[in-house]
Amino acid sequence: MKIIGGILGCMVLFAILALALGAGGCANIVNPTGGPRDSLPPRLVTASPDNGSRHFSGNRITLTFDEFVEVKEKEKNIIVNPTPKSTPTIDYKLRVVTVKLRDSLEPNTTYSIHFGRAIRDVNEGNILKNFTYVFSTGGGIDSLRLSGRVVLAQTGKVDSTLIVVLHRSLADSAVTNERPRYVTTLDSLGNFTFENLSPGIYRVYALKDEGNTRKYTSKSQLFAFADSPVDLRSGVQPLSLYAYAEEKESRPGAKKTGQQPAPVQKLSDKDKRLQLQLNTTGTDFDILDTLSMQFVTPLKSFDSLKLHLSDEQFRPLVKYRLLWDSLRRKLTIFYPFAADMRYHIVAEKDFAEDTLGRKLLKNDTISFHGKKESDYGEVRLRFRNLDLGRNPVLLFVQNDAVKYAYPFHNREFQARLFRPGEYELRILYDDNKNGKWDPGEFYEKHRQPEKVFNVKILNSKHRFTVKANWDNDLDFSL
Numbered sequence: 403m404k405i406i407g408g409i410l411g412c413m414v415l416f417a418i419l420a421l422a423l424g425a426g427g428c429a430n431i432v433n434p435t436g437g438p439r440d441s442l443p444p445r446l447v448t449a450s451p452d453n454g455s456r457h458f459s460g461n462r463i464t465l466t467f468d469e470f471v472e473v474k475e476k477e478k479n480i481i482v483n484p485t486p487k488s489t490p491t492i493d494y495k496l497r498v499v500t501v502k503l504r505d506s507l508e509p510n511t512t513y514s515i516h517f518g519r520a521i522r523d524v525n526e527g528n529i530l531k532n533f534t535y536v537f538s539t540g541g542g543i544d545s546l547r548l549s550g551r552v553v554l555a556q557t558g559k560v561d562s563t564l565i566v567v568l569h570r571s572l573a574d575s576a577v578t579n580e581r582p583r584y585v586t587t588l589d590s591l592g593n594f595t596f597e598n599l600s601p602g603i604y605r606v607y608a609l610k611d612e613g614n615t616r617k618y619t620s621k622s623q624l625f626a627f628a629d630s631p632v633d634l635r636s637g638v639q640p641l642s643l644y645a646y647a648e649e650k651e652s653r654p655g656a657k658k659t660g661q662q663p664a665p666v667q668k669l670s671d672k673d674k675r676l677q678l679q680l681n682t683t684g685t686d687f688d689i690l691d692t693l694s695m696q697f698v699t700p701l702k703s704f705d706s707l708k709l710h711l712s713d714e715q716f717r718p719l720v721k722y723r724l725l726w727d728s729l730r731r732k733l734t735i736f737y738p739f740a741a742d743m744r745y746h747i748v749a750e751k752d753f754a755e756d757t758l759g760r761k762l763l764k765n766d767t768i769s770f771h772g773k774k775e776s777d778y779g780e781v782r783l784r785f786r787n788l789d790l791g792r793n794p795v796l797l798f799v800q801n802d803a804v805k806y807a808y809p810f811h812n813r814e815f816q817a818r819l820f821r822p823g824e825y826e827l828r829i830l831y832d833d834n835k836n837g838k839w840d841p842g843e844f845y846e847k848h849r850q851p852e853k854v855f856n857v858k859i860l861n862s863k864h865r866f867t868v869k870a871n872w873d874n875d876l877d878f879s880l
Contacts, residue, residue, distance in 0.1 A: 443530040444471045444523045447497075451537065458537040463501040463515075465535065470496055470524040477614060479518035483584045483598070484511065485616070501535075510540030512598045518587065536598055546599040546634045550641030551592045552608045552626055555851035556839050557802060558828060560592035564624060564645060565611045568596065568604040572631055574845055577607050577618045585616060601635045608643045618844075621648040627844055646841040646851035676760045680747075682770050687745075689772045690821055693735040695747075699756040701730045708753035711737065714744040741775045741819070776871040778819040783827075785857075786879045788813045792831040797854070798866075799826040807837060820874070824865040827857035829880075855880075 444467040451458060473480075473494045482490060488504040501515060514536045521530040536543060552564055567582035583604070586594050594608075609617075610624040618625050626643035677698040681691065704726075711719045722737035739745065746769050751762040788794055788810065796815050798806040800823065808815060809832070830839055833852050842851035857878055859866055868874050 440523070440526045441528060443528040444469050444521060445530075446533070449535065453535050453537075454543060455537045456541055456543070458507070458513075458539050461503040463503075463535065463537075465499040465501070467497050467499070467521075467530075471499060471521055471530075472524055473499060473517075473520050474522060476520060479520035481516045481518065481585050481587070483514050483516070483586075483596075484508070485581050485583060485585055487581070490515070507539050510538075512536065512538045512540075512542075512544035512600060514598050516586075534597070544598050544600045546601060548596040548599060548604075548606075548632065548634065548638055548641070550594055550606075550643060552588055552594065552643045552645055553592050554624070555626075555644035555646045555842070555853050558854045558856040560588070560590070561610070561624065561645065562588045562590050562592065563610065564588055564608050564626075565616065566594045566596075566606065566608045566643070567616055568599075568606060570602060570604060572603065572605055576605065577609075577627075579617070582607075582616055599634055603631050603633045603635075605631050606641060606643070608645055610645075622650060623647060625844065627842075627848075629848070629850065644842070644851055644853055648841045648843060674760070674763070676754060676756055676762050680768060680770060685770050687739065687770045687772055688821070689739045689741055690778070690819060693737065693739065695733045695735065697731050697733075697754075697756060699731075699758050699760070701754050702757050703755045704730070704733075705750075705753050708750035710748040711735065712746045712748060714746075716746060716748075719745075739772050741772050741778075743772045745770055745772070775819060777822075779822050779868040779870055779872050779874050781815070781817045781820040781868060782873070782875045783815045784877045785810075785813050785815075785829075786877065788829075788880055789831075793833065793835050795830040795832050795837060797828040797830055799828055800824070809837060820868050822868050822870040824863065824867050826864070827859065827866050827878075828854050829857060830854045 446453075446465060447468050448466045450464045450466075451460070471494055473492055476492055477489075480492065486503075486505040490504055491502040493500045493502075499521065507513070514534055517530070517533045517535075519529050519531060521533055522528055538544075548568070550566075552566065553560055566586050566588070567577070568584040569576045569580065570583050571580055584596055584599065586596050588594050588608075606628040607618065608624075608626040612619065612623060624645045624647050626645040628641055628643060632638045632641070679696050679698075680687075681694045681696075687693065706724055709724075711722055713719060719737065722735055725734045725736065726732070727734075746767055748765065748767050749762060751764050751766075753762070755761045783796075790810060790813070794810045796808045796810060797804050805825070807830070831853050832838075834840060839854060840852050843849045856864075857866075857880070858864070861867075866874075866876070
């Protein structure tokens with residue numbers, strides 16, 4: 403029986419080995435995955451002194467985290483309030499961030515160090531967003547706050563690179579000459595919040611911080627101001643600030659931009675004869691545009707009686723008007739051109755001479771054709787709740803450039819022929835009724851900029867699409 407038991411045991415063992423070898427031959431060998439990716443930001447373990455300490459009297463703060471960390475873009479991210487004369491020194495090593503204060507601290511004052519997006523873990527770059535360390539040299543922590551939003555007055559959009567500053571000095575010159583008491587940044591929606599403010603009366607400004615000066619130094623700088631000082635002791639509602647640049651920035655050597663002329667329609671050889679071009683696409687003319695004739699070289703003489711505008715049958719047209727630009731290179735021809743009609747410009751050979759002495763060698767004709775009505779779209783837009791008392795102007799915008807502006811006479815806009823394309827719709831409240839947006843003026847008049855608001859359109863691109871040969875009809879509730 404022992405022999406039989408031994409044989410059975412060997413057979414069982416052999417079967418187990420065979421199964422193991424067979425399974426091993428079919429298995430795939432894979433490297434360990436290492437587990438899921440770490441997506442958590444660093445976590446503060448200890449702070450010395452404690453976050454929220456009172457009666458702070460040192461000059462060194464140590465922050466210890468639960469993993470190795472680094473501090474990135476300190477100048478861009480880290481804000482100390484109240485604003486110090488000398489920026490603290492901030493170092494990091496392994497799991498520890500050290501802050502060394504370089505200024506003497508004011509008595510009975512609440513300080514905050516806002517790290518923004520500066521602290522992140524070494525391995526994965528996970529950011530500890532908006533971590534703030536607060537301490538007080540007195541017995542209490544100031545708890546007043548101020549919030550609001552900053553938008554660009556000319557576009558109704560947001561520039562999140564602007565900063566908001568508070569000044570204790572109520573003089574206009576303070577924003578140019580003095581260091582602000584408090585500073586904060588905007589989020590992606592243009593919102594800002596000040597925390598741990600001390601009681602008092604403050605002037606509120608927003609500005610593009612050029613050169614990290616935190617001052618308003620140029621009229622080409624984006625800038626906004628609150629109409630009146632805010633008294634935090636009485637409680638303040640959220641503020642709305644409208645940023646503008648009083649003057650356009652001028653860059654030496656910058657090329658001027660604008661609509662490029664259409665391809666040249668040459669009357670003859672460019673080296674011997676006068677050259678000009680029309681703003682047509684081939685021979686097609688956009689009848690919603692104004693016809694213009696541009697000369698390659700300025701003219702020194704021109705005889706309007708020798709330039710003739712005619713219809714398709716070469717019958718002379720009347721009641722058109724000619725206008726030269728200051729350089730005598732561009733001649734604009736005002737006439738109500740009709741859709742799907744052919745026109746001719748007949749130029750006698752001596753109708754003009756440029757400053758190089760070039761003329762035509764013979765009479766010449768340029769023909770063009772007004773686009774068809776089906777090349778345009780019909781537009782009807784209705785705006786509920788539109789305040790006509792604020793002189794609203796409807797703006798059609800492409801690439802942040804206003805293409806068309808139409809003052810409202812009622813709450814409906816209608817155009818039988820409109821250029822196809824994608825447009826942003828904005829409404830300008832035109833305070834001075836001059837039909838265009840005007841910036842503010844701070845120092846002399848304390849005049850706020852005129853305000854532009856975006857019309858919300860419920861599609862993926864937030865654009866109003868005008869389709870050719872289509873009735874483009876929409877209602878809006880403002």
